[in-house]
Amino acid sequence: MPAMPERTDAPTAEPAATGAPVAAGRNLLFLREEELRLAQDLLFFGYRDFTAGADQILAELGMGRAHHRVLHFVGRRPGIxxxxxxxxxxxxxxxxxxxxxxLVEEEYVHQATGRSDRRQRLLSLTPKGQALERRLFERQREWVMRAYREAGPTAVEGFRRVMHGLMGPEARAQLEWLERPKG
Amino acid sequence: MPAMPERTDAPTAEPAATGAPVAAGRNLLFLREEELRLAQDLLFFGYRDFTAGADQILAELGMGRAHHRVLHFVGRRPGIxxxxxxxxxxxxxxxxxxxxxxLVEEEYVHQATGRSDRRQRLLSLTPKGQALERRLFERQREWVMRAYREAGPTAVEGFRRVMHGLMGPEARAQLEWLERPKG
DNA sequence: CTGGTTTGGTCAGCGTCATTGACACATTTT
DNA sequence: AAAATGTGTCAATGACGCTGACCAAACCAG
Incomplete structure (x- = not known):
């Protein structure tokens, strides 16, 4: 693979977005824009590499990211x-x-009939499912812990705040439900 | 598969998110784990909602996220x-x-033959491509700015540090190349 | 100049993960 | 008894990855 993109020089003279004249205010706007383009890059690369480790394990088992998500959330709220x-x-x-x-057929996930409403299927992880989920979790844990250590505790708190801010109202409500202590 | 603390219903149900009440070794481990599960949730929800706005615009044009990524990176490094x-x-x-x-056929992206190496196709955005990329960018900008404002400048810096830490060495090198000033 | 490598394009087929629409069935609610 | 709800399933579609194979143009080294 090409170790690194070679500097092939740009043909285009980078026509400034809206052709506005250079000014002080525009400079601030420009910095603001670069800041946000960086955020886009970080989210793309970061999320991709965050999931890469688990994807690899899943691929060996003929599963994909969707399976992982089910294992993750069922593990988080058994009886969901x-x-x-x-x-x-x-x-x-x-x-x-x-x-x-x-996942149910291969006995990673167990279905139980709801007691108050017997139409419901309450999902939980079997021991086999717990084991796989744990394996996937540990892989991602190493990766995230490395990032957390590199960044420091203050940064971690900031990361959480921004990621939370990126969530819409629906996701925020669901996250709150996920974290809600049981009972 | 480490035979780990069964997480399916911790009997000591006191995962109050607020800091360290009791300082037992096992408790710290427990908090550490919850911390990381939260990170998984945040990344899942946050990334999904971050991309949702642009996805909507793209769907109207019969495009997908992959098109956006091309527009984004070509826009970031014209002549790539x-x-x-x-x-x-x-x-x-x-x-x-x-x-x-x-994207080339519909004139969002322009291909130019490289001068130093005529096998290469140097990619850049046409005015039409720039317009679409800007539209997508603005949509995400609003979303990210909202999160940044909610979180505050310190949090933003922390967010960047953690996201960077989540990237592997390859992605880090590529990010560096992307941000490298032209000229 | 010739032969090998690199850059890019293309055909053909496959797998995953999402979609919509329609229908079935058991159970709960009205 | 009828309606609404929770879940399951069939069939078709589309986006976005993958592999393998092969081709053409251009560059580069002997």
Whole structure:
């Protein structure tokens, strides 16, 4: 692979976005823009590399990221209903079924009939599912811990605040529910 | 698969997010784990909602996230070669072609033959491409700025540090190249 | 100049993960 | 009894990755 992109020089003279004359205010705007382009880059690269480790394990088992998400959220809220899981994942039940059905058949996930409402299927991880989820978790844990250590505790707090800010109202409510202590 | 503390319902249900109440070794480990599960959640929800706005615009044009990434990185480094773009995106040329060819045909992206090496195709955005990229950028800018404002400048710096830490060495080198001043 | 490598393009096929629409079934609610 | 809800399933579609194979143009080294 090409070790690094070679500096092939740009043909274009980089026509300034809206052709505005150089001014002090424009400079601030420019910096602001670069700041945000950097955020885009960071999110792209960071998220990609964050998931890469788990993806590798999953691929060996013939699974994908969708399986991981199910394992993760079912592990986080054992006894979650199918409907609640759909709400968190933000996908259709057909999409979920393609992943959940095999996970149940291969005994990673257990389904129990709801006691108050017997239409519900309460999902939880089997020991086999817990083991896989843990393996995936540990892989990502190493990766995230490395980043946390490099960045320091203050940065970690800032990271959390910004990521939370990137979430919409729906996701915020769901996150709150996820973190809610049981009982 | 480490036989770890069964996380399915910790009997000591006191995961109050607020700091360290009881200082037991096991407790610290528990908090550490919750911390990381939170990071997983934040990255999942945050990244999803970060991309949602642009995805909507793209869908109206019959495009997807892959198109956006090409527009973004070509816009960031006008004159970039196909090979360099492949390296940044981390995909195969067949995958890139499916997205790049239509973008060129519909005149969002311009290809110029390299002068020093005429095998190379130097990519840049046409005015049409610049307009679309800007539209997508503005949508994400609003979203990110909101998060930045909510979180504050210190948090933003921390966010950047952690996201950078989540990147692998390759991505770090590529980010450096992307940010390198032209000329 | 010739032969090997690099850059890029393309065909053909496959897998994952999402979508929509339609329908079925059990159970709960009205 | 009828309606609404929770879940499952069939069929078709699309976006976005992948591999393997092969080709052409251009560059580069002997």
């Amino acid at each position: 209903t199918v409907g609640a899981l759909l709400g968190i994942l933000g996908i259709t039940k057909q999409s979920l079924a393609r992943v959940l059905t095999p | 070669t196909v090979g360099a773009l492949l390296g940044i995106l981390g995909i195969t040329k067949q995958s890139l072609a499916r997205v790049l060819t239509p």
